[in-house]
Amino acid sequence: MSAIRVRNLSKSFKRPIRTSGLRGAIQDLLHRRYEEKKAVDDLSFDIPQGEIVGYLGPNGAGKSTSIKMLVGILVPTSGDVTINGLVPYRNRAATARGIGVVFGQRSQLWWDIPVSETFQLMKYMYKIPDNRYKRNIELFADVLGIQEFMHVAVRQLSLGQRMRADLCAALLHNPSIVFLDEPTIGLDVVVKKKIREFLLEVNAEYKTTILLTTHDMQDVEKLCSRIILINNGTKAFDGPLERMKTEFGAGETLSVQVEGAVENWDGLRLLGVGDYRYDPESSTLTVRYDKRESNPAQLLSWIMGRASVVDFTVKPPEVEDIIRAMYTNPARPVLQEVL
Amino acid sequence: MHTVKLYGRFLIVYMRSQLEYRFSFFGDVFVNMLTFVSLYLGFWVLFQTFPSMDGWGFWEVLFLNNLNLMTYATCSMFLWGPMIQLENTVRTGEFDNFLVRPYPPLLILVFRQFGHTFIGHLIVSSCVLALCTYQLSIQWTVGNALFLLFCLIGGILIQGAIMIAAASSAFWVIRSKAVLEMSIYTVRSFINYPISIYVQSIQLLLTFLIPYAIVNYYPASLFFGKEERSALFYFFPVISVAVGALLFLLACKIFSRGVARYDSSGS
Amino acid sequence: MRLYCQIMLNAVQSGTTYRFHTFITTANRLVALLVQFFLWTALYAGASALSVPITQVSLDEMITYAVFSTMISMIVANENIETLSQKIQTGNIVTYLIRPIGLFRSLLFETLGTKAFAALFEIIPILVVGYLFFSPAELPLSHLLRFLIALFNGFMVYFLLTFLVGMSSFWYLRIFHLSFVLTHLINFFSGIVIPIWFFPKALYAVTSWLPFDLIYYHPLAILLGKADESQNLFAFAKGAAWIAVLAAASAIAWMAAKRKVVVQGG
Structure with a gap:
C-alpha cells in the first residue's frame, strides 16, 4: 500500500x-x-x-x-x-x-x-x-x-x-x-x-x-x-x-569574456541562437543554446572571428533552467523525442 | 478529559510567560477595568437626579450589568481572541493550519490562546457583586446561590453561542468582523438597561432571536422579585442552562458547516 | 492652497471605498440613539411617577440632545489614533519627514476631507431619521454662529487629543491602553450621553477644567439655548487655552518623534 x-x-x-x-x-x-x-x-x-x-x-x-x-x-x-x-x-x-x-x-x-x-x-x-x-x-x-x-x-x-x-x-x-x-x-x-x-x-x-x-x-x-x-x-x-x-536538460550556457568593444552580436541569430546577452561592464557575452541544435565549438569559433577571446566556460543546464523550460514550453522536448 | 488537561497545561505556561511582562500585563488588566468604571459612574450620576429606571434602582441596575459583564468576560477569555481574528484568519488562509491537527479546528483555535485581559473584568464584577450584596442586603441562601450559578452558566453559554455563530459568518461573508462586532457590542448594549424600557418588539427580539435578555434581565428581575417569585424562579435557571447548551451546540454546528465550505483561497 | 484641497479631495474619494465601514458605524450610532431614546423616556417617566421634578432639562430637550450628540459624533470622531499608530509601527511615517507639508497639516486636511464626506452621507440621514422617529424639539437659530464656533473648538480639541495619543505610538507599544483611557474619559466627561447638567457639584468642578466637555456638552448646550453668555465666554476661552496647550504639546511630540526616527532609524 x-x-x-x-x-x-x-x-x-x-x-x-x-x-x-x-x-x-x-x-x-x-x-x-x-x-x-x-x-x-x-x-x-x-x-x-x-x-x-x-x-x-x-x-x-x-x-x-x-x-x-x-x-x-x-x-x-x-x-x-x-x-x-x-x-x-x-x-x-x-x-x-x-x-x-x-x-x-x-x-x-x-x-x-x-x-x-x-x-x-x-x-x-x-x-x-x-x-x-x-x-x-x-x-x-x-x-x-x-x-x-x-x-x-x-x-x-x-x-x-x-x-x-x-x-x-x-x-x-x-x-x-x-x-x-x-x-x-x-x-x-x-x-x-x-x-x-x-x-x-x-x-x-x-x-x-x-x-x-x-x-x-x-x-x-x-x-x-x-x-x-x-x-x-x-x-x-x-x-x-x-x-x-537528461530528457530536458539540453540547454547549455556558453560564457565568453572578450576584449574590445563589439557593436552587436546579432549575427548569432544566423547561427540559430536567440538567447544571448552582452554585459559591457564585465565584457562578457552569455549565450544560451540548445545543444541539440547548436554546436558550442562552432559558436566559439564564430565569436573568435569577431573579437579577441580572453576566457570562456561551458556550463551544463541548471535545474532551474530545465524547469523553466518545462514550464514555458513543455511540448517541445516531446516533439524532439519523436523526431 | 485529555483535551481539558491539555488546555490546562497551556494556561499554566501561558500565564507564567505573561507575568514576565509585568507592566503590560497589569496595564492590560487595569485598562479593561476602566471600561466599566465609566459605565457604572454614568449610572451613578443618572441616579443622583432620576429616582428610578423603570422601577429599577441604582444597585439593581448595577447587578443587572454585572451579570452581563461576568458572563461576557468569562466567555471572552476563551473565545474573544480567535473569534475576532477569524475574519483575518480565514481570509489569509491561515486557517489551514487549524485543519491539520488531531482535534476539531474550533478547539484548536481556543487552545492556542487565552484572553488574560478579561481577568480585569472579572475582578471588577466580583467587587461589584460584593457591593451589591451589601447595598441590597442580598441573602446568599443555597437557593439563591444555585439560582445565580445556573444563570451564570446559562449566560456564559449564550454569550459564547452568539460569539461563535456571529464569527462563523467569516465562512460566508467577507466583512464578518463587522457582523461579530455588531452582535457582541451594539446589540449587547441593549441589555445594559432593563429591557422593560424598550418597546415590545425589541423585547421579543432580545428574548427569542438574539437571547441576550436571558443572560441578565430575566435572572435579575426574577431575583429581585420584579416579577412574581413563582415557580418560574425555580425553573428559570434550568431553562437558562438548557437554552444556553442548545444554542452553543447550534453555534458549533454552524461553525462546522462553515469549515466544510472553507475554500482556503489564501494562496 | 491647491495642495490642501487635493488632499481633502483624496480623502473624500477614498471615503467611498470605506463605504461599508461607515455604514456599520452609522448603524451603530442609530442603535445607540434608539437606546438613549428609550432610556430617557423611562427615566423621565419614573421621575414623574414619583413626582420628582427634573428642572435642568425636559424630556423633549434630552431627545434633541441625543440626536444632535450623534450628529456631532459624526463630525468630530476620527480614526486617527489607529491610522497614526499603524503608520508608525510599519515605518511608513518616514514619508512624512520628506514631504513638503508636515504630518500635522496633512492629517488635519485628510480628516477634514473625510468629514466633508461624512456630512453628506451620514449626517443628513441621521437628521432625517432623528426628525422622523424621535421628533426632537425646535431649535433657536440665533445661536447658530456660536454653535459652529463651539463645534469647531470641539473638533480641534478631539483632533489634537487623538494626534497626541497617536504620537505616543513612537514610544509606547501598547497604544490601545492610552486609546482606551481617552475613550473612557470622553465617554464620561464630555457629555456625549449624560449632559453635565446632571453632574453633582464636585464632578462639575472637575469637568470645567478638563477639555472634554468642549467636544459635546458645550455645543449642545448652545444648540438647546441653555448656555448664557458668561458660560459661552468661559467655554470659548477654555477652548482657546486648551487648543493652544494641546497644539504646543503636539508640536513638541512631533519634534521629539522626528529626532527619534532620525537617530534610531525607526
Whole structure:
C-alpha cells in the first residue's frame, strides 16, 4: 500500500465574474454569475513510503491546491485520495496524527510561550511516549541546533529559527508522511544546509515520506529522488530527477569574456541562437543554446572571428533552467523525442 | 478529559510567560477595568437626579450589568481572541493550519490562546457583586446561590453561542468582523438597561432571536422579585442552562458547516 | 492652497471605498440613539411617577440632545489614533519627514476631507431619521454662529487629543491602553450621553477644567439655548487655552518623534 495514493483528482472553484463599470456593478448585484476555474485536473500518482518527492510547478499551477486536498484542508471536486489508507478530508483528526505539515510562512506553534513548552504541549497533544520524545529532541538539537533558542518565546524568533522550530514540531510525533511547502524560503545558506541534512537524516532513520514544494533548486538537487511537475493543474512530468535532467536538460550556457568593444552580436541569430546577452561592464557575452541544435565549438569559433577571446566556460543546464523550460514550453522536448 | 488537561497545561505556561511582562500585563488588566468604571459612574450620576429606571434602582441596575459583564468576560477569555481574528484568519488562509491537527479546528483555535485581559473584568464584577450584596442586603441562601450559578452558566453559554455563530459568518461573508462586532457590542448594549424600557418588539427580539435578555434581565428581575417569585424562579435557571447548551451546540454546528465550505483561497 | 484641497479631495474619494465601514458605524450610532431614546423616556417617566421634578432639562430637550450628540459624533470622531499608530509601527511615517507639508497639516486636511464626506452621507440621514422617529424639539437659530464656533473648538480639541495619543505610538507599544483611557474619559466627561447638567457639584468642578466637555456638552448646550453668555465666554476661552496647550504639546511630540526616527532609524 502506498503512502500517498491519488487517482483522477480534480478541484474546481467557482469564482464570481466581476463586470467592469457602474452598469456592470449593478448587473452583478442583481444577477450573480460564476465562472468555473479548474485548479487541479485529473491528477494521478502513487508515492510509496520512504520516498522524497519534489513537487514542483509555477505559481498558480495547482500545487498548493492539490496538496491541500492531500492533507484534508480542501474537499476534491472529483477523484480519490488516500493518505496512509485514510481519506483525509473525511478523517481529519486521524489523518493529522499520521502526518506533519509545514506551510512556509505560517507557524503552527503556540505563539506566546517558549519553544520548549510548545514541544511539551505537542508531546501531550499527540501522546508521544517519553523515550521517543527525548530521542527526537536530541536528534533535532544535534542536526538543527535548536537548543540555542529553546527557552525563547516563539513570537521573538527570527525566521530561520522559527522555520527550524516548525520543522521539529511537524516531525516530533514521527509522522509517516511530511508535507513541506517552501520550507527553506527566506532562509540563509547555513540554515538551509542544516534543514536539508535534517530531512535526509529523518528520512534515512524513520523512512519518512517527504513531499516537498520548493522553488529552490538546491533543495531539489540535494533532496529529491523523484520529481512531479504540475502545470496548469495537470501532471507535466513524473519521474526520477536524473531522467528529467537528461530528457530536458539540453540547454547549455556558453560564457565568453572578450576584449574590445563589439557593436552587436546579432549575427548569432544566423547561427540559430536567440538567447544571448552582452554585459559591457564585465565584457562578457552569455549565450544560451540548445545543444541539440547548436554546436558550442562552432559558436566559439564564430565569436573568435569577431573579437579577441580572453576566457570562456561551458556550463551544463541548471535545474532551474530545465524547469523553466518545462514550464514555458513543455511540448517541445516531446516533439524532439519523436523526431 | 485529555483535551481539558491539555488546555490546562497551556494556561499554566501561558500565564507564567505573561507575568514576565509585568507592566503590560497589569496595564492590560487595569485598562479593561476602566471600561466599566465609566459605565457604572454614568449610572451613578443618572441616579443622583432620576429616582428610578423603570422601577429599577441604582444597585439593581448595577447587578443587572454585572451579570452581563461576568458572563461576557468569562466567555471572552476563551473565545474573544480567535473569534475576532477569524475574519483575518480565514481570509489569509491561515486557517489551514487549524485543519491539520488531531482535534476539531474550533478547539484548536481556543487552545492556542487565552484572553488574560478579561481577568480585569472579572475582578471588577466580583467587587461589584460584593457591593451589591451589601447595598441590597442580598441573602446568599443555597437557593439563591444555585439560582445565580445556573444563570451564570446559562449566560456564559449564550454569550459564547452568539460569539461563535456571529464569527462563523467569516465562512460566508467577507466583512464578518463587522457582523461579530455588531452582535457582541451594539446589540449587547441593549441589555445594559432593563429591557422593560424598550418597546415590545425589541423585547421579543432580545428574548427569542438574539437571547441576550436571558443572560441578565430575566435572572435579575426574577431575583429581585420584579416579577412574581413563582415557580418560574425555580425553573428559570434550568431553562437558562438548557437554552444556553442548545444554542452553543447550534453555534458549533454552524461553525462546522462553515469549515466544510472553507475554500482556503489564501494562496 | 491647491495642495490642501487635493488632499481633502483624496480623502473624500477614498471615503467611498470605506463605504461599508461607515455604514456599520452609522448603524451603530442609530442603535445607540434608539437606546438613549428609550432610556430617557423611562427615566423621565419614573421621575414623574414619583413626582420628582427634573428642572435642568425636559424630556423633549434630552431627545434633541441625543440626536444632535450623534450628529456631532459624526463630525468630530476620527480614526486617527489607529491610522497614526499603524503608520508608525510599519515605518511608513518616514514619508512624512520628506514631504513638503508636515504630518500635522496633512492629517488635519485628510480628516477634514473625510468629514466633508461624512456630512453628506451620514449626517443628513441621521437628521432625517432623528426628525422622523424621535421628533426632537425646535431649535433657536440665533445661536447658530456660536454653535459652529463651539463645534469647531470641539473638533480641534478631539483632533489634537487623538494626534497626541497617536504620537505616543513612537514610544509606547501598547497604544490601545492610552486609546482606551481617552475613550473612557470622553465617554464620561464630555457629555456625549449624560449632559453635565446632571453632574453633582464636585464632578462639575472637575469637568470645567478638563477639555472634554468642549467636544459635546458645550455645543449642545448652545444648540438647546441653555448656555448664557458668561458660560459661552468661559467655554470659548477654555477652548482657546486648551487648543493652544494641546497644539504646543503636539508640536513638541512631533519634534521629539522626528529626532527619534532620525537617530534610531525607526
